[in-house]
Structures are given as structure tokens and as C-alpha cells.
Amino acid sequence: MRKTHLNKLSFFLLCISLLLPLGKGLGQEQPKKTMGIIQLIKELEESHRIKFSYLDTVLSGIELEKPNEVDLDAILAQIQQRTPLIIKKVSDRYYSISQKNRITICARVLDNFQKNTIPGATIQVLGSSKSIITDLEGNFSLSDIPRTATIQINHIGFKTRFVPAEKLIQQPCSVVAMVQSYQELEEVVVYKFLTEGLTKLTDGSIELNTGGFGILPGLSEPDILQTIQALPGIKSVDETVSDINIRGGTNDQNLILWDGIKMYQSGHFFGLISAFNPYLTDKVTVIKNGSSARYGDGVSGVLDMRTKNTITNNFFGGAGFNLISGDAYGQVALTDNLALQFSGRRSHTDFIDTPTYTTFSQKAFQDTDVQADSDFYFYDFTGKVLYDFNPYHRLRISLIHIKNNLDYEESDLDGSPTNLSYLDQTNLSFGGILESDWTTNFSTRLSVYHTKYQLNALSISNEARQRLVQNNLVIEKSAKLNTTLQLSEDLKWDNGYHLTETGIANRTELNEPEFLSNSKGVIYNQALYSELSYRSPNQKLAAKAGGRLNYIQNPDTFDEAILEPRLNVSYTLAPFFKTEILGEFKSQTTNQIIDLEQNFLGIEKRRWVLADGNRLPITRSKQGSWGVNYDQNSFYAGIEAFYKEVDGINVRTQGFQNQNQFNGEVGSYAIKGIELLLNKKTDTYSIWLSYTYNQNDYSFNTLVPSSFPNNLDVRHTATLAGNYTYKQLKLGLGFNYRSGRPFTLPDAINPVDNTVVPNQIVYQAPNTERLAEYFRADFSAIYDFSITDNIKASAGVSVLNFTNRRNNLNTFFRLNDADTLERVERLSLGVTPNASFRIRF
Incomplete structure (x- = not known):
């Protein structure tokens, strides 16, 4: 029986082997024979007794079908028709061969x-x-x-x-x-809102495209970090871009990326101006919750900036100036597959005084009653090399350099110097990205970077008797490999490995009283992540689910594994109605401590530090939100409720200015809130109303009381704004309101105590008082016009706080030289005009 089966199988295989070549011969045309042009030339030289003059490099690699002609002239004509060659007869025996132009x-x-x-x-x-x-x-x-x-x-x-x-x-x-191109699942636009260039995506993130950006009140030209503050849930309680609060978190809890590089410096000019050039920044993604597993760090939010990434043959660029600085940018193609991108900006504040500079300076140095002379300037530079090996493999190398420099001198009314201060703040970062498409459905992205942030500050006070030196150095190296497998048109699978090494050093030296602190450390973070993205064929459901496993090691103190699940779901409930469910667990190992809070400047008070597993543990967060969006006929309405907990915070990272200022307690905060946005948008105008309610409370088990309002607990925030376009003229007008932030009053009966510690301020319960409400009205106008067919221009004006309301941003108390209590109030910007002129080509 077994032999019969074997005979049948052998017969079957024999038939198949005979039929396969037969089927191939019948069903397919035999390929035509080709030969190299050099071989053909040699055959012609031998058969027709002639000679050809040519360069081997010209003929190398050229193949063609063997001519079916016999006549030499006919053969040469056929060669010229089928190849990029020109054949000229020099004599009866000699011919020359060259390339056609x-x-x-x-x-x-x-x-x-x-x-x-x-x-x-x-x-x-x-x-x-x-x-x-x-x-x-x-x-x-x-x-x-x-x-x-x-x-x-x-x-x-x-x-x-x-x-x-x-x-x-x-x-x-x-x-x-x-090669087939699958559309990225997350690139689905839900709604374009507020102004041109701002869109909300299906995954709940907000995307800013600067190339087609419109106008926002108070800005005569785009500013990335000012623009995102127009979104619900994102504000700065002290009117700066270097202290942005996303859903009640501190600025150091935001992950800021520029071309995939983590940035430790984000602002110029005391934090009032963004350090990133908006004209080469192609896309900015803002994520408040539900971030991809590809992102580590940033327990409050993510700001991901990407510069222009496509090689174009045409040169483009622009230049401009305003009352603070001047800048230029451009991209030039060196070859069809190689381009160079650059931008540069420098302030003119060290040799030109303008109304804008005067207002900014008054805000920065307002808590002194003495005369001051400052010499301040900043600059930033970016460069990028774009190289395409071929359509499937692309290399990008990016560089950014940011610098702030300040010399500041305070003098008595008689002109005698009392305080001298020097500040140098520098960020230098570079990185590379290699993108590869290996097949139609599999691609990889390898990214590496090195970033260095350095702060050097010197303060000489008390008539040169006291000398304070502060240094902060951050060096970070990172490598990440991401793989993307397109399982189908509707399903994508991302996997990756991320390695980061972060080293931070801090030094503080004070001569009177004598004090020296010198610390440095390093943390290694290895992460594996995986994420599935799905979009249903009917486009109703879009979902991402994944997780990130971090292994964090501080060689001196701890090592720990942390699992971070992520979820992002959007579903169309009915025509024009969508609902979103977002959630994430995140962690971070770097924070900014805020010491010497009563010093004159806000920049040097914030210094980066590493988690040590004890007094500064790893900061962790968990957040969930649910929202509903309605979008029909240019009207958008969205409401989102969220809850967030952040554990592992230290009072030194929170900016206390009361009895808890110098304590080292570790605790947490929890915030719950609702964000609402209404927007009516047409081709000529857009008007919007946003409202945010937050309740943000601390929990510190070792403090009394153990629970009290967060320093960033601003319960109500509202914005009513709009813009209007008439031909080449754009106008913007906006009104901003928020309730006052909490602060702590000294004891009403015994404000200063000398019984235990000399001259110690005695406070009431923390954060039981509130500042007055904040209100600011802003205006802007931009006019676009053409200088020539290829050169476009725009002129803009803007006024921040045109009602000149002096809002109280912060209040704290200190002892003066006479050891008596004084109240210090940090006020907002007054009327702040600005004007700009730009050209682009």
C-alpha cells in the first residue's frame, strides 16, 4: 500500500516538473538578448576593419539589443537611436563616440x-x-x-x-x-480651528503648520510657544514662554523636542520670546494626553517641533526684523538629492533701545527701587543637511545653538554700584535621523542626538562684599530605533528601542556666609516600546494602544523598571459628532529646582537636577480624559474632562515662597478639570471662545496642613478672540481672563519671629489667599503685499495689553536691610507695542 502511494506521488511530481517549463514557454515571451555597447563596438571594429575613439567611462554600463542590420551605417544609426551616444565619422576608417547633451x-x-x-x-x-x-x-x-x-x-x-x-x-x-505609500493613521484632521495653520487631529493632538499660519491677537509674526497658549489648558501664569503650564503642570514636566532632540532651554529675553525660528519649523505637534509610546518623559505634555524635511530644487528663504531682533533663513539645493537649510537671529537690544525692550526690561527688573544698567543680547542659529541616498533612504542632520548673555548693574541713587550680575545661558545640540523604506510595508527610523545646556551666573552684591557663583551643566546623549510594519491599509505596528544617557552637574559657591555645593550624576534609561494603530475602513474608529517599558538606572543610588501603558481612541458617534478617550502613564528623571527665589532674575533660579531615588524620586503621572467634538458647517464645539495625578514632586521644584520654600518634602498633586472650545470659522473671519476649569491640589504627608491648593491652581481661564481677513489685511483682537493664583500671607499678629531663628517670617496656612483676577486685551494687524513677482512682503504691528492693566502675577514677602517685612509684587507687562517687516522669496 505504501509503495502504491509513493509511485503515485512520484508520477505527480514528474508531471508537474514537465508542465512547468512548458507553461512558461507558452505563457511568456522569451526575453530578448542584450549586449554591452563596448562588446558590440569591438565586434564592429573586427568585422568592418575600422577604429572607434571613445572614453570607457562614457560607454560603461550601456546595454542594447544586438542590431539586426548588416550595413555599418544602419547599425551605427540604430546605436544612436537606442543610446545617449553620438557617433561621428572622422575618416573612412576612424570614428569618434561621445555623449549626447x-x-x-x-x-x-x-x-x-x-x-x-x-x-x-x-x-x-x-x-x-x-x-x-x-x-x-x-x-x-x-x-x-x-x-x-x-x-x-x-x-x-x-x-x-x-x-x-x-x-x-x-x-x-x-x-x-x-512603491505603494500608506497614509499615516494619525494624520487625519478633525477640524481646522482658531486660525489658519492650526488643526486638531483624530488622536486629539494639535498640529501647527507655520507655512500657512494666519494671525493671533498680540502677535505681529508667529511665535511657536506663544501660539500654543491660545489652546485650552495651556497657559503661562507668569506671561513667559519658558514657563508654560499644561494642565496645571510645571514647565520642566513638558517634553520639548526640536527635530527629535530634547531641549533644556526654550526661551530668550527672560523667557518672553521663543528660542525656535518659526519660519523653518514645518510642523509643531502639541499633545496634552494620550501620547504615543514612542515618547518618553514629559509627565504634563509634549511639544514636538519638526523643521522642513523635503528637498526642493528652488531656493526659498526670507528675512525680517522687529523691535527686538532681526533674522534670516533659507534652504538651498546643492544637488538634486542634497540641500542645506539655515536660520539665524540676533537681538539688537544691546545697542538699540525700543519701546518693546523697555517694557520687557521693566517687567524683568521691577522689584528693585534702584537705578539699573543692563547690557543684554541673545542669538540663535540652526542648520540642517538634507540628503537622499535614493527615494527609499534619507538622511537628515540638524544643529541648533541658542545663547542668552546679560550684564546687569544696580546703582544707588547717587550712582554708586551696589549689585553686579552676569549671566550666560547656552544650548548647543545636534542630531541625525536616517529614514529607510525597506519594503512597501516595512520602514525604520534611526535617530541619535547630543545636547549640551550650560548656565553660568555670577552675582556680586552688598557693595562687592558678597559673591555668588552658580553653574548648571546638562549633557544628554540618545539613540532610538523605531520600526514600522504596515500590516494592512488599516493596521500599523510600531516597535522600538530607546537609550538615553543624561548627566547633570551643579555648583554653588558663596563667600559670605561661606558655602560650597558641588554635585554631579548620571542616569541611564533604556526603553522598549510597542504600539498598534488602527483605523476602520469606514473611518469611524481610530485607535492606538501600546506601552513603554523603561529600565532606569542611577549607578549611585537606584535602578527601577517602570511600565507605562498608553491608550488613544476616537469614534464617530453620529454625523458631525466624535468622542475621544485618552489615557497614559508617564515618568521622567529630570526636574528643575527653583532656589534663591528672591533673586533679581528668573532665569538663573531654575537649575536642572537628576532624580536620586530619595529626596528627588522619579516623577510619575497617570492621566485620563474623555471628550466630545461637534463639527459642522464651519462651526466647532469641543468639551473634554480630564483627571491627572503626578507623584514624586519635591517642594524645591514647585517655586514655594512661604514657610515651605527651603523644605525638601516629597509629595504629589492631583488636578481635575474641564476644557471647552467654541469656534465659528469662515473664509474671512474666525471667532472663538475657550474656557478651562481646573482644581489643582497638593498632597504632602509631612506638611501641615497636608493638602492645600497648588501654586499653579488657577480655577477659571477664559479667552474670547477673533481674526478677520480683508484682501491682504489681517486683523486680530483678543481678551484673556483668569482668576488669581494662590499665595501665602504672613501671620497678622506676629509676622516676624526671633525666638528660635533670628528674623524668620511667620506665615499663615499655605496658599489660602488669592491674587486679583488677571485680564489682558491684545491686538495685531498684518498686511501682505508683493514687491516683485518672486518677492513677497508683510508688515505687521501688535500691542499686548493695550488697556495697560497691571496684573499682579505673583506676591511674596521678604525682609529688607532694616529687617522689616516688605511685600513684593511681580506685575505683568504693561502696554507692549511691537512692529515687524518681513520679505520672503
Whole structure:
């Protein structure tokens, strides 16, 4: 029985082996024979007793079908028709061969997966106006093309291909295979709101595209960190971009990325101006909750900035100035696959006084009654190299340098110097990204960076008797590998490994009383993450679910594994109605301690430190939110409720200015709130109303009382604003309101105690009082016009706080030189005008 089965199997395999070559011969045309042009030339030299003069490099790699002619002239004509070569007869025996400067090309465009033809593909000769589309069979041909030209092939659903024209002169016509391009699942726009260039995506994040940005009240030109404060749940309680609070968190709890590089410095000019050039920043993504597992750090929020990332043949750029600084930027293509990008900005505040600079200075140095002379300037520079090895492998190298420099001198009314201060704040970062498409559905992204932040501050006071030196150094190195597998059109799988090494050093030296503190440490963080993204075929459901496993090690004190699940779900309940459920667990190992709170300047008070597992534990958060959006006929309404807990905070990172200022207690805070946004938008105007309610409370078990309002507990925040466009004129007007933040009063009966510690302020229960309400009205106007056909220009004016209301941003108490109690109030900016002029080309 077994032998019978074996005989049948052998017979079956024999039949298959015989039929396969037969089927191939019947069903497919035998390929035509080709030969190298050099071999053909040698055969002609031998058979016709002639000689050809040529360069091997000119003929190398050229192949063609063997001519079926016998006559020499006919053969040479056929060679010239089928190759980019010119053959000239020098004498009866000698011929010369050279390359043509203009050629004719042709090809058939196919899908490299199904091998189907692609009709309607756009064929563009880069650097010229010549273009054509493929016919119904996917074929195209173009004549009189520069031999060195590059051909760009585009079609919806496929990745763009760039092919040297020389490779398309073969006869018969070449075949060009196109790789299918799957749309990123998270790139689905829910609504474009507030102003042009601001969009909300399906995953709940907000995307800012600076190229098509409109106008916001108070800004005569875009400022990334000022712009995001127009969104519900994002504010700065002290009117700066270097202290942005996302859902009640401190600024150091935000993850700020520039081209994938973590930034430890974000502001210029006492934190009033963003340190990032908006004109080369192509896309900014703001995430308040439900972040991808690819992101580590940032227990409060994520701000991910990406500069322009595409090579274009045309040079573009621009320049401009305002009452604080001047800048220029541009991108130039060095070759078809290599481009250089740059931007630079410098303030003119050290040699020109303007109304804007005067107002900024008054805010920074307002808590002194003596005369002051300051010499301040800042600059920033960015550079980027864009190189495409081919359409499937792309390399990007980025550099950013940020610097603030301040010399400050306080003098008595008679002109005698009393205090001297020097501040130098520098950030230098560079990184690289290699993106590779290995197949139609598998790609990788390898990114590395090195960032260095340094703060050097010197303060000489009390008529040169007291000398204080502060130094803060952060060095971070990182490598991340992300893989993306497109399982289907609707399902994507991301996996990755992320390694980070963060080293921080701090030094404080004081001569009177004598004090020296010198500390440094390093933390290693290894993370594995995985995430699935799904979008249903009917587009109703979009979901991401994943997790991140961190292994964090401080060689001196601790090592710990932390699992962070992430969830992001959006579902269309009914026409025009969507609901969102977002959640995340996150952690971070770096914080900013805020010491010497009564010093004159806000920048040097904040110094980066590492978690030590004891007094500064790893900070962890968990957050969940649920929201509903309505979008129909240019009207948008959205409401979102959220709850967030952050554990592992230290009072030194929270900016206390009361009895808890110098304590080292560890605790937590919990915040719950609701965010509401209403927006009516048409082609000519947009008007919006946003409202946020927060309740933000601390919990410190060792303090009395153990629970009290957070220093950032601003219960009510509202904005009513709008913009209007009439031809080339854009106008913006906005009103901002928020309730007062809490502060602590000294004891009414015995404010100063000398019984235990000399001259110690005695306070009431922490944060039981509230500042007055905050109100600010802003205006801006921008006019666009053309200087020439290729040069566009814009002129803008803006006024912050045009009602000149002096809002109280913060209140604290201190002892003066006479050891008597005095109250210090930090007031907001007064009327702050600005004007700008820009050109772009």
C-alpha cells in the first residue's frame, strides 16, 4: 500500500516538473538578448576593419539589443537611436563616440507589488517646465531632455521616485517600479480651528503648520510657544514662554523636542520670546494626553517641533526684523538629492533701545527701587543637511545653538554700584535621523542626538562684599530605533528601542556666609516600546494602544523598571459628532529646582537636577480624559474632562515662597478639570471662545496642613478672540481672563519671629489667599503685499495689553536691610507695542 502511494506521488511530481517549463514557454515571451555597447563596438571594429575613439567611462554600463542590420551605417544609426551616444565619422576608417547633451527618454510605470501599470502618473523634468502624464498602459516618452536631468515621478498612493534621465534611454523602454505609500493613521484632521495653520487631529493632538499660519491677537509674526497658549489648558501664569503650564503642570514636566532632540532651554529675553525660528519649523505637534509610546518623559505634555524635511530644487528663504531682533533663513539645493537649510537671529537690544525692550526690561527688573544698567543680547542659529541616498533612504542632520548673555548693574541713587550680575545661558545640540523604506510595508527610523545646556551666573552684591557663583551643566546623549510594519491599509505596528544617557552637574559657591555645593550624576534609561494603530475602513474608529517599558538606572543610588501603558481612541458617534478617550502613564528623571527665589532674575533660579531615588524620586503621572467634538458647517464645539495625578514632586521644584520654600518634602498633586472650545470659522473671519476649569491640589504627608491648593491652581481661564481677513489685511483682537493664583500671607499678629531663628517670617496656612483676577486685551494687524513677482512682503504691528492693566502675577514677602517685612509684587507687562517687516522669496 505504501509503495502504491509513493509511485503515485512520484508520477505527480514528474508531471508537474514537465508542465512547468512548458507553461512558461507558452505563457511568456522569451526575453530578448542584450549586449554591452563596448562588446558590440569591438565586434564592429573586427568585422568592418575600422577604429572607434571613445572614453570607457562614457560607454560603461550601456546595454542594447544586438542590431539586426548588416550595413555599418544602419547599425551605427540604430546605436544612436537606442543610446545617449553620438557617433561621428572622422575618416573612412576612424570614428569618434561621445555623449549626447539632449536625449529622448521613455519608460513604463508599474506597481512594484502587483506589477500593474499605473496610468495618470505625473512625470516632471526637474529644473524645467516639461511634464507629461502616463497613458492608459503606464507609458510615457519625452524628447530633448538634458542628459544630466532628474525625472520625478508622482502618483497618489505611491511614494515619489527620482530617476536620472540617462537610465531611461534604453530601448526597449525602461520599467520604473513605484512603491505603494500608506497614509499615516494619525494624520487625519478633525477640524481646522482658531486660525489658519492650526488643526486638531483624530488622536486629539494639535498640529501647527507655520507655512500657512494666519494671525493671533498680540502677535505681529508667529511665535511657536506663544501660539500654543491660545489652546485650552495651556497657559503661562507668569506671561513667559519658558514657563508654560499644561494642565496645571510645571514647565520642566513638558517634553520639548526640536527635530527629535530634547531641549533644556526654550526661551530668550527672560523667557518672553521663543528660542525656535518659526519660519523653518514645518510642523509643531502639541499633545496634552494620550501620547504615543514612542515618547518618553514629559509627565504634563509634549511639544514636538519638526523643521522642513523635503528637498526642493528652488531656493526659498526670507528675512525680517522687529523691535527686538532681526533674522534670516533659507534652504538651498546643492544637488538634486542634497540641500542645506539655515536660520539665524540676533537681538539688537544691546545697542538699540525700543519701546518693546523697555517694557520687557521693566517687567524683568521691577522689584528693585534702584537705578539699573543692563547690557543684554541673545542669538540663535540652526542648520540642517538634507540628503537622499535614493527615494527609499534619507538622511537628515540638524544643529541648533541658542545663547542668552546679560550684564546687569544696580546703582544707588547717587550712582554708586551696589549689585553686579552676569549671566550666560547656552544650548548647543545636534542630531541625525536616517529614514529607510525597506519594503512597501516595512520602514525604520534611526535617530541619535547630543545636547549640551550650560548656565553660568555670577552675582556680586552688598557693595562687592558678597559673591555668588552658580553653574548648571546638562549633557544628554540618545539613540532610538523605531520600526514600522504596515500590516494592512488599516493596521500599523510600531516597535522600538530607546537609550538615553543624561548627566547633570551643579555648583554653588558663596563667600559670605561661606558655602560650597558641588554635585554631579548620571542616569541611564533604556526603553522598549510597542504600539498598534488602527483605523476602520469606514473611518469611524481610530485607535492606538501600546506601552513603554523603561529600565532606569542611577549607578549611585537606584535602578527601577517602570511600565507605562498608553491608550488613544476616537469614534464617530453620529454625523458631525466624535468622542475621544485618552489615557497614559508617564515618568521622567529630570526636574528643575527653583532656589534663591528672591533673586533679581528668573532665569538663573531654575537649575536642572537628576532624580536620586530619595529626596528627588522619579516623577510619575497617570492621566485620563474623555471628550466630545461637534463639527459642522464651519462651526466647532469641543468639551473634554480630564483627571491627572503626578507623584514624586519635591517642594524645591514647585517655586514655594512661604514657610515651605527651603523644605525638601516629597509629595504629589492631583488636578481635575474641564476644557471647552467654541469656534465659528469662515473664509474671512474666525471667532472663538475657550474656557478651562481646573482644581489643582497638593498632597504632602509631612506638611501641615497636608493638602492645600497648588501654586499653579488657577480655577477659571477664559479667552474670547477673533481674526478677520480683508484682501491682504489681517486683523486680530483678543481678551484673556483668569482668576488669581494662590499665595501665602504672613501671620497678622506676629509676622516676624526671633525666638528660635533670628528674623524668620511667620506665615499663615499655605496658599489660602488669592491674587486679583488677571485680564489682558491684545491686538495685531498684518498686511501682505508683493514687491516683485518672486518677492513677497508683510508688515505687521501688535500691542499686548493695550488697556495697560497691571496684573499682579505673583506676591511674596521678604525682609529688607532694616529687617522689616516688605511685600513684593511681580506685575505683568504693561502696554507692549511691537512692529515687524518681513520679505520672503
